[in-house]
Amino acid sequence: MKSFDCVVVGAGPAGSAAAIAARRAGLEVAVVDTAPAGRDKTCGDGLTPRAVHALKELQLDAALPAYRNKGLKLHGYGGSVIAAWPSGHYGTEGSASPRSLFDGTLASLASSSGAEVFYECPATGAEFGADGRITGVITPRGVLGARWVIVADGVRSPFGKQLGRTWHRGEVYGIAARSYCATPFSDEPWMHSHVELRDDEGVIQPGYGWIFPLGDGTVNLGCGALSTDARPAKVNTKKLLGHYADQVRDEWQLGQPEHVTSALLPMGGAVSNVAGPNWMLVGDAAACVNPLNGEGIDYGLETAIMAVDLIADASGRHPDLTLVWPHELRRRYGEAFVLARTLARVLTYPQFLPLAGPMALRGLGGRYLMPAAARLMGNLVTEEDRDLVARVWHAAGSSVSRMRADTPLWDPV
């Protein structure tokens, strides 16, 4: 058995960022991933300014492509709204990168930082000491001894599940499909989102679509819908994606959608049991995805940094993370996630968008409301922001959190 200070399970953005941060904190690190190097991941590939900021904080700008975007253009119900990324803490640079490339680059950077990266090497179980701490991560290549374990195994979190991670499907979650389409407009510097999607017969469908230019001759085109167990979205996302591509084909001179894949997205911290004495879940494994836009790369990077800060500090102040980690997640994201989850739940009522859409996207709504909404959708309000939108968001967040005090939010079981 080879031993490490920290074993990271999963080499997505959260896992690779954790490995790099842990190496910089002076720890001996191993990363294991089920998939081979350069694996694909179903995603919109969008990098908000918040994600770009986190990459810069980690000095990982090398993982960023040259392509930059300036913000969001929202379309639907007879209106179109342009919402530039607001200047502020995170800066105004957004980007986008196909995940096979982005994640592959981050994993290579983890390897060149000195972490031992094992591909095609799933973590299949854990060994525990008498004190309940994980002592080793079991893999087909043997047991990796571990002082700390960071679990970054994504949305289904198979390793996290073995440790007791539970996803609450009664809370809002996303279902989404993505594809790649060739276009001559892949340098377009705006991310586009359509909130009015129709089928062949022109009937409005639940959900939204996106076109995220990648600057490489293609766009990532996808669509998604919000769902709860009580109100499951009755939509075939792959079929809807085909209709959506047909709707925007002429405007974007699109080729056929290729590499169509779909996935689920647990969101807004709706999971329990995210930490034990010497392990914690980060990124999608901890459902750190914005319920209003399905974005989670930024939170994956941030939670990786937070996790390493805690374990680097842990031998002194936090020898047991079971309660410390959920507390830290709640402190940082709790109010915003509960509020966003509550708003997203409203969107699961099929009547809501056709009623509110025209008001929001046209006239005064379009001019004043949507830029603020785009800032919220881009995860771009910080705790420090004190402008009107931020103050309203914070106040609503704390009231809704008080009203929904019993909602699942990273609770220890």
Ligand SMILES: Cc1cc2nc3c(=O)[nH]c(=O)nc-3n(C[C@H](O)[C@H](O)[C@H](O)COP(=O)(O)OP(=O)(O)OC[C@H]3O[C@@H](n4cnc5c(N)ncnc54)[C@H](O)[C@@H]3O)c2cc1C
């Ligand atoms: C359709 C769709 C569109 C999205 N669009 C966007 C977007 O535009 N922008 C954005 O920011 N976010 C988006 N997201 C969310 C984003 O994809 C995730 O938040 C992000 O991938 C989280 O990164 P992660 O490192 O936590 O998990 P992942 O990227 O899923 O990485 C987890 C890794 O763990 C590995 N693994 C799993 N089990 C094991 C095991 N037992 N042992 C070892 N390894 C294991 C997997 O192989 C994988 O490589 C989208 C999601 C979906 C589904």
